[in-house]
Amino acid sequence: MTRRLAALVALLLAAPASAETIAIVDARLMTMTGAGEIDGGTIVIRDGRIAALGARVAVPADARVIDGRGGVVTPGFIQADSTLGAVEVSQVPTSADRATHSAAISAGFDISLGLNPDSILLPVSRLAGITHAVTTPPYDDRRGRALQFAGQAAVIDLAQRPQMVTRPRAAMVLEMGEGGAGRAGGARGSAIVQLRTTLADVRHFAAHRAAYDRGEGRPQSLSRVDLEALVPVVQGRMPLIVKVDRASDISEMIALAREEKLRVIIDGAEEGWRVADEISAANVPVILDPLADLPRSFSELGATMENAARLHAAGVTIVIKTGSGVAHRARELRYGAGNAVAWGLPHEAAVAAITVNPARVFGVADRVGTLEAGRAADLVLWNGDPLEPLSQPQALFVEGVEKPLTARPLDLRDRYMPPSP
């Protein structure tokens, strides 16, 4: 193969989508930008990019027209705190690469390595309008609560292509509160001291790398890879996801973040509403599951369906997720957002909590989370309100690539469904 031909092939493979013009017409556009919601809108997608959108946009003559009448277009949804791409069957450990129990690789665990673009969970999640996920390591505690950090999360896309990582090492994951206490000898006070010590060690390591390499560094409880991984955290370049639920734990972590100059994201926050003003004043985003309304532990006694609405009303940036470390049930994301609306969250805020908010919180807002001209199309056309179970997607694009609305469970359905009479 000549070099020119090879270059051409490479170019074709790298092209975001087929060279085609598509127009979605007569739909309600939820842009998640200052443009707000546009009724009777048109989106023109050319070569995978949004060429134009609005209420008065001409449909190019060569466009393939998708009738969106009665429908809604949203940005692709983003499932936070997910293990998509890192698991096939939850109880089959060999099918999962989501967590580590190696004490030598805790903060250093990088989930963006070794993900599976062929996972059948990705198209299943796409059927629920999800185009991206924040694949976030949970803790593997089968051999005890040995690890301080669960590792580093990554933003991925669900297009089923080899380059599936939108943003690697997007955040570090740490459990504090009740769970963190269990990792540090059994008490919250111990976990906080351990965390402060770790942060001091990382700062010392960052300032004295050469000495460490000469074997002259001070003794460390963490491995070298863990120390390296934590440097961006102590420098405020990488956000730290802190999993806590109890109101006092949230306050404690906000104070610690202020003192240590960390960027934290509170995850869980079932009692977040009790300290909503404090979270808002600290400008700390919150990831939450709106359906978590039960006192499942002594840290969650204040859990309520109104958590999302109350945090939003206080000015907190909320990210809605489904459960914890969700993979198979990621497809329920929009139902959680809908329930938050039933319990007082404005509809647009609920859609923001599964699109633009996670995009901003995890540093990919320049690519996904909104409908904007000039961007690769990352969007879903729905035949109704996207938060209603009775609505279904009609078309879906993942960063410029239109994906068919098929998945293995639909193949199974079609194999066994009797032919219609």
Next chain:
Amino acid sequence: MRRAAFVLLTATALAGCAASGRPQPASAPAADAAPVFDRDPYPSTYHAPAVERVALVGATVLTATGEEIANGTVLMEGGKIAAVGASLAVPDGYRTIDARGKWVTPGVIDAHSHLGAWAQPESVDAHNDVNEMTDPNTALVWVEHSVWPQDPGFDAAREAGVTTMMILPGSGNLFGGRTVTLKNVPSVTMQGMKFPGAPYGLKIACGENPKRVYGGKGRSPATRMGNVAGYRKAWIDAQDYARRRDKWEASGRTGEAPKRDLQLETLAGVLKGEILVQNHCYRADEMANMIDVSREFGFKIRTFHHANEAYKIAPLLEKEDICVATWASWWGYKMEVFDAIEENAALVHAAGGCAIIHSDDPIVIQRLNQEAAAALSAAWRAGIRINKADAIRWFTANPAKALGIADRVGTIEPGKNADVVLWSHDPFSIYARAERVWIDGGIVFDRADVRYRRHSDFLLGQPGEKR
């Protein structure tokens, strides 16, 4: 059912039978008669909430008998449904509730719950009383003895319209124990919630769970063939036990009565058709095996629970008249649920079968209507024509059938118990919330009235109390 206390107190003076008929009054006791055993030793003390005469007027009513009534009226009187229909006249003496723009359905029934037995806070080990994983056959345990009525999950479920639930033991054993059917009323005792006259169920588990639990302990069952051998061995013992009791019975209860055996009493109760088999089983091939086991030993399976591959054998399940209690969205957490599809309930329904949307979960039980909506949406996506008037049965009439209480609850029709939910919206909408809930004609939840929120003692004085 009223408890025959004398049976226990004066047992030696009584005659009775092992596993058939009710305890007999001691009219003519033989001096040497063996003790009868009381088949209802933990009887219901349930009393209906204060009953009112209520007319719900102007709602869209899904009766779960196949009707969707616009501008419907539902009359409740004396704890029963008195009438239902379009634009009915409201007789004098009824309190009228304006339900225009709202929806009315039968009370939600969950065919699969562990509330109370694995109570909140569920992360506290002391609250996990659901799985007696000490022997593959624990048919002797009754899950009602694990139920803690203060589980805050009961309150959350009531606020979501759940009026009746079957509580099951877990699936770690081949035979998990007896189920219990409860009415979702605030109560200090389990007996105060117990659904009067509801039959018991026996939890049986197929597949991965029992073989994992016991194989992991180096004992049988360690394989699926070990599972089936375990069932067969137990049914052989149960047949033998039933035969000995029957023989003693037929002989006029002369001679020494066979010793009571809690495990075999439950299994014999299944063979007599008095206890309903509630079978946790995922895969189509395993369900077919269980049907053969039931034929081999002459009992009926009432419901396959989870049953995510029911769609592969929907006509068989319809022919056998076995209900399928399943989800729309759960799948993939283990190998045996890898082939789960959202259309499972719809395909069972379309084959003429008894489809049920169940929870198995304290969160999902709060939104069985939404889970059913997801299942219905999948049906529509597949081009399967099912309307809301039929899909409502998935969490009302059909679980009532599975639990053996369909003559009393599960539909809105005259004479049925007045278990009713008034919804803010179409219950198949994500935005619908239960506004008021009645059990036996008495109000048990009113979202506008704080007296009906948060009954559990556990949350009293806690941050969760005034959520």
